[in-house]
Amino acid sequence: xxxxxxxxxxxxxxxxxxxxxxxxxxxxxxxxxxxxxxxxxxxxxxxxxxxxxxxxxxxxxxxxxxxxxxxxxxxxxxxxxxxxxxxxxxxxxxxxxxxxxxxxxxxxxxxxxxxxxxxxxxxxxxxxxxxxxxxxxxxxxxxxxxxxxxxxxxxxxxxxxxxxxxxxxxxxxxxxxxxxxxxxxxxxxxxxxxxxxxxxxxxxxxxxxxxxxxxxxxxxxxxxxxxxxxxxxxxxxxxxxxxxxxxxxxxxxxxxxxxxxxxxxxxxxxxxxxxxxxxxxxxxxxxxxxxxxxxxxxxxxxxxxxxxxxxxxxx
Amino acid sequence: xxxxxxxxxxxxxxxxxxxxxxxxxxxxxxxxxxxxxxxxxxxxxxxxxxxxxxxxxxxxxxxxxxxxxxxxxxxxxxxxxxxxxxxxxxxxxxxxxxxxxxxxxxxxxxxxxxxxxxxxxxxxxxxxxxxxxxxxxxxxxxxxxxxxxxxxxxxxxxxxxxxxxxxxxxxxxxxxxxxxxxxxxxxxxxxxxxxxxxxxxxxxxxxxxxxxxxxxxxxxxxxxxxxxxxxxxxxxxxxxxxxxxxxxxxxxxxxxxxxxxxxxxxxxxxxxxxxxxxxxxxxxxxxxxxxxxxxxxxxxxxxxxxxxxxxxxxx
Numbered sequence: 001x002x003x004x005x006x007x008x009x010x011x012x013x014x015x016x017x018x019x020x021x022x023x024x025x026x027x028x029x030x031x032x033x034x035x036x037x038x039x040x041x042x043x044x045x046x047x048x049x050x051x052x053x054x055x056x057x058x059x060x061x062x063x064x065x066x067x068x069x070x071x072x073x074x075x076x077x078x079x080x081x082x083x084x085x086x087x088x089x090x091x092x093x094x095x096x097x098x099x100x101x102x103x104x105x106x107x108x109x110x111x112x113x114x115x116x117x118x119x120x121x122x123x124x125x126x127x128x129x130x131x132x133x134x135x136x137x138x139x140x141x142x143x144x145x146x147x148x149x150x151x152x153x154x155x156x157x158x159x160x161x162x163x164x165x166x167x168x169x170x171x172x173x174x175x176x177x178x179x180x181x182x183x184x185x186x187x188x189x190x191x192x193x194x195x196x197x198x199x200x201x202x203x204x205x206x207x208x209x210x211x212x213x214x215x216x217x218x219x220x221x222x223x224x225x226x227x228x229x230x231x232x233x234x235x236x237x238x239x240x241x242x243x244x245x246x247x248x249x250x251x252x253x254x255x256x257x258x259x260x261x262x263x264x265x266x267x268x269x270x271x272x273x274x275x276x277x278x279x280x281x282x283x284x285x286x287x288x289x290x291x292x293x294x295x296x297x298x299x300x301x302x303x304x305x306x307x308x309x310x311x312x313x314x315x
Numbered sequence: 316x317x318x319x320x321x322x323x324x325x326x327x328x329x330x331x332x333x334x335x336x337x338x339x340x341x342x343x344x345x346x347x348x349x350x351x352x353x354x355x356x357x358x359x360x361x362x363x364x365x366x367x368x369x370x371x372x373x374x375x376x377x378x379x380x381x382x383x384x385x386x387x388x389x390x391x392x393x394x395x396x397x398x399x400x401x402x403x404x405x406x407x408x409x410x411x412x413x414x415x416x417x418x419x420x421x422x423x424x425x426x427x428x429x430x431x432x433x434x435x436x437x438x439x440x441x442x443x444x445x446x447x448x449x450x451x452x453x454x455x456x457x458x459x460x461x462x463x464x465x466x467x468x469x470x471x472x473x474x475x476x477x478x479x480x481x482x483x484x485x486x487x488x489x490x491x492x493x494x495x496x497x498x499x500x501x502x503x504x505x506x507x508x509x510x511x512x513x514x515x516x517x518x519x520x521x522x523x524x525x526x527x528x529x530x531x532x533x534x535x536x537x538x539x540x541x542x543x544x545x546x547x548x549x550x551x552x553x554x555x556x557x558x559x560x561x562x563x564x565x566x567x568x569x570x571x572x573x574x575x576x577x578x579x580x581x582x583x584x585x586x587x588x589x590x591x592x593x594x595x596x597x598x599x600x601x602x603x604x605x606x607x608x609x610x611x612x613x614x615x616x617x618x619x620x621x622x623x624x625x626x627x628x629x630x
Contacts, residue, residue, distance in 0.1 A: 126546075212440070221485060223490075
């Protein structure tokens with residue numbers, strides 16, 4: 001911590017979540033040098049032996065380059081992770097996020113920085129929270145006013161403007177999809193491993209969520225349409241999961257729209273790398289939105305930005 | 316089928332669902348003489364051997380009284396049941412329901428009547444359906460205009476007036492509760508077998524669903540409050556399931572209200588015997604509703620009414 005970062009300084013960014021560990025070797029200009037990803041998510045780490053798992057993953061880079069700063073984000077910074085980092089409150093700037101960082105050292109002397117998550121205390125009935133997505137939002141960029149969507153098990157819709165993450169809202173869409181497709185009446189009829197690969201049917205589901213009116217807008221009622229469509233002979237058993245996927249993501253957009261997060265004709269950002277972005281793009285089209293893509297490396301770009309703030313502050 | 320029913324004619328009503336078989340010996344005045352219930356739901360009947368299971372359940376009554384008419388309703392009349400009975404369309408009178416009945420004979424000569432379910436073809440995107448609940452609605456009574464709620468895995472909200480079941484709408488509330496409490500992020504934090512027995516917390520959840528405004532009305536967002544409440548230290552792990560139960564039933568009422576199914580100050584009916592009625596009563600109170608209770612035996616009362624129509628028609 002006794003040097004200004006240069007274009008050429010190399011750092012390691014570790015996005016360590018519940019189910020996987022993803023590490024990137026980059027330089028502070030944002031150039032990606034190498035990446036590794038494995039299934040050592042924090043839920044699989046016994047007895048809190050996080051450091052050996054981390055070192056095993058990044059050791060070749062430390063061998064080659066000596067001590068490197070390591071920036072860690074995601075659920076590794078939660079109560080169930082390595083070091084619990086308190087949430088930074090919205091509205092938040094990159095400088096605010098840098099102030100929330102907790103600093104440790106690896107036994108080889110490398111600096112280890114745990115990034116904070118953020119909280120939106122204006123949400124009712126309880127403050128909303130995220131850990132890791134805020135770094136992707138930063139990587140997307142905060143300069144222009146925009147709504148930014150991060151698809152996932154717990155999707156995040158965030159509003160950004162004037163250099164701040166202004167606030168955000170979570171939708172548990174992916175969780176409901178997993179539960180309904182694996183354990184519900186739909187799973188029994190469709191077969192648990194039926195893929196959601198029929199994109200015509202996917203879009204049909206999304207349009208149902210968009211177009212319903214009056215009493216048929218009830219979400220708890222719409223979910224039953226996966227069954228009634230099958231009973232009416234209008235939805236093949238093998239298409240139920242595709243329809244469900246479209247219905248759920250379409251419902252997320254409809255609820256977001258009803259809540260004022262966008263209107264027809266807007267441009268929104270979609271950020272993330274969890275394999276859902278193509279589906280969210282299709283539904284954004286259906287809701288008459290233009291999409292600005294945040295790119296695969298938004299977390300790395302955001303982490304580098306916070307790291308630069310950090311080093312600038314302590315220099 | 317060659318005699319008019321008398322006050323003293325005895326019949327057997329079999330409410331045979333997915334998970335249980337419930338048989339009632341009654342006379343056509345509605346007097347209950349005996350009841351049995353077992354876990355031989357249709358999902359557990361192998362190779363379609365329904366008749367031996369039925370006879371095993373009701374044999375003591377046949378032994379004592381000889382051939383008796385048997386009225387069967389519920390999922391036993393579905394594609395996965397004994398005899399698939401087509402749905403009768405709403406608006407439907409008891410006479411319409413009688414016309415939909417399929418007649419068979421047991422090998423001992425007893426008449427066996429399979430009641431139809433009903434369908435509401437006005438629902439979008441697909442016609443809604445029920446099997447068994449329509450008989451309970453009949454038992455509740457169709458004379459006075461009312462909304463009638465049948466709590467369950469797939470709750471039904473029906474409108475009745477002038478001797479007709481006018482229409483209905485399904486809410487998959489109980490299904491979502493089971494999935495979330497057994498398999499989701501909530502299950503992991505709360506412990507799968509945590510009971511929903513804290514009624515203060517239950518009511519707190521229902522009030523969140525009732526009172527939210529603006530963007531916080533999003534159902535997919537509200538579900539996340541079970542987690543954020545715990546993270547904020549405002550919801551004990553052991554209370555999460557109670558809160559979830561209130562939040563979900565409260566959301567059902569809110570969505571029903573938003574859809575025009577009731578307004579504050581109305582009287583609604585609550586019918587059923589699945590153990591949820593007390594919870595629905597509490598939430599009805601919270602939404603400023605007066606409840607008319609349909610009674611435990613609504614299915615029996617309704618089945619007798621259809622049986623009387625049947626016998627009157629063929630006499």
